[in-house]
Amino acid sequence: MEGSLNAPKCSSWSDSRLLSHPSLARAIFQRVSLAFITHPECQLHEMGEGHPERPERLAAIEDKLITSRLDYVISRHEAPLATREQLLRVHDPDYVDALAALSPKEGLVQIDPDTAMNPHTFRAALRAAGAAVLGVELVLGGKADAAFCAVRPPGHHAERARAMGFCFFNNVAVAAAHALDRLGLTRVAVVDFDVHHGNGTEDAFRNDSRVLMVSTFQHPFYPGSGVEGRSERMVNVPLEAGAGSREFRAAVEQDWLPALHRFQPQLILFSAGFDAHRDDGMAFLRFQESDYSWVTAQVRDVALRYASGRIVSLLEGGYDLDVLGRCVAAHLGELVAW
Numbered sequence: 001m002e003g004s005l006n007a008p009k010c011s012s013w014s015d016s017r018l019l020s021h022p023s024l025a026r027a028i029f030q031r032v033s034l035a036f037i038t039h040p041e042c043q044l045h046e047m048g049e050g051h052p053e054r055p056e057r058l059a060a061i062e063d064k065l066i067t068s069r070l071d072y073v074i075s076r077h078e079a080p081l082a083t084r085e086q087l088l089r090v091h092d093p094d095y096v097d098a099l100a101a102l103s104p105k106e107g108l109v110q111i112d113p114d115t116a117m118n119p120h121t122f123r124a125a126l127r128a129a130g131a132a133v134l135g136v137e138l139v140l141g142g143k144a145d146a147a148f149c150a151v152r153p154p155g156h157h158a159e160r161a162r163a164m165g166f167c168f169f170n171n172v173a174v175a176a177a178h179a180l181d182r183l184g185l186t187r188v189a190v191v192d193f194d195v196h197h198g199n200g201t202e203d204a205f206r207n208d209s210r211v212l213m214v215s216t217f218q219h220p221f222y223p224g225s226g227v228e229g230r231s232e233r234m235v236n237v238p239l240e241a242g243a244g245s246r247e248f249r250a251a252v253e254q255d256w257l258p259a260l261h262r263f264q265p266q267l268i269l270f271s272a273g274f275d276a277h278r279d280d281g282m283a284f285l286r287f288q289e290s291d292y293s294w295v296t297a298q299v300r301d302v303a304l305r306y307a308s309g310r311i312v313s314l315l316e317g318g319y320d321l322d323v324l325g326r327c328v329a330a331h332l333g334e335l336v337a338w
């Protein structure tokens with residue numbers, strides 16, 4: 001594990017440019033600790049030339065951390081490999097074994113039309129799930145107030161026994177299961193604002209009364225799920241192509257927040273995909289950067305009320321590099337802005 005848990009990386013407490021940003025100034029003086037978890041192996045996974053889920057996504061986030069000066073208030077941690085025990089809480093053993101066996105020595109192995117493995121993919125996927133576990137450990141152990149996992153491959157489409165949609169292991173589900181089964185929580189909420197429905201997460205927790213999932217996604221759109229089986233704990237809000245800030249914020253205010261307040265989560269996990277942004281070419285929703293700040297603040301207030309502020313956020317989609325960097329910075333800026 002790398003990084004200092006407590007000390008913000010600020011060379012000077014009176015850095016006037018830094019303190020001119022109110023969120024960052026508050027974070028430093030109140031010593032809100034945001035763990036930033038990633039691993040170099042997450043950049044070695046590639047799915048072919050021109051694929052939108054590309055290593056440069058993580059570099060774009062790193063660049064923006066520096067230019068937004070968020071780098072000063074994060075503590076960096078290297079993602080461990082998820083253990084077999086951690087994966088088997090949400091995946092079938094035969095599936096994990098089959099994925100390991102498919103891992104190529106060279107070249108690509110196509111898993112579905114959009115999803116492929118190169119020689120580094122399996123370990124990158126283990127790092128991504130391991131980051132999620134570490135985030136939960138740090139936050140529930142009181143070593144960080146919040147955590148962000150800058151990882152790839154993403155996870156929310158991965159089902160119990162199926163890789164799909166660029167995803168292999170369901171990172172957010174592994175995190176939730178770790179908090180519930182290992183660390184003794186009884187109520188964990190998953191907040192998913194990716195433009196695609198998190199079918200894998202729903203698959204993992206559809207029948208688990210300890211998990212609330214709230215989500216928005218474009219519909220009809222890939223993967224086509226999420227519109228049936230809505231319940232008190234599966235609060236899916238499909239949005240039509242062209243929907244933007246107004247529709248998103250209405251969904252959060254009218255559907256997500258009442259459900260979160262009823263549920264009173266002890267920990268909140270974000271499936272943080274930024275592909276619903278108006279300038280992301282993956283889909284046709286029209287969210288703006290300010291929507292990601294706003295929703296993060298709304299959810300953070302719920303976390304402060306019921307969960308001692310404990311939030312772990314995991315990167316999902318987001319394919320325009322500039323938009324991705326800016327939106328992650330907006331999201332993280334609110335995570336440290338208590």
Ligand SMILES: [Zn+2]
Pocket residue numbers: 194195196273275316317318
């Ligand atoms: Zn997505």
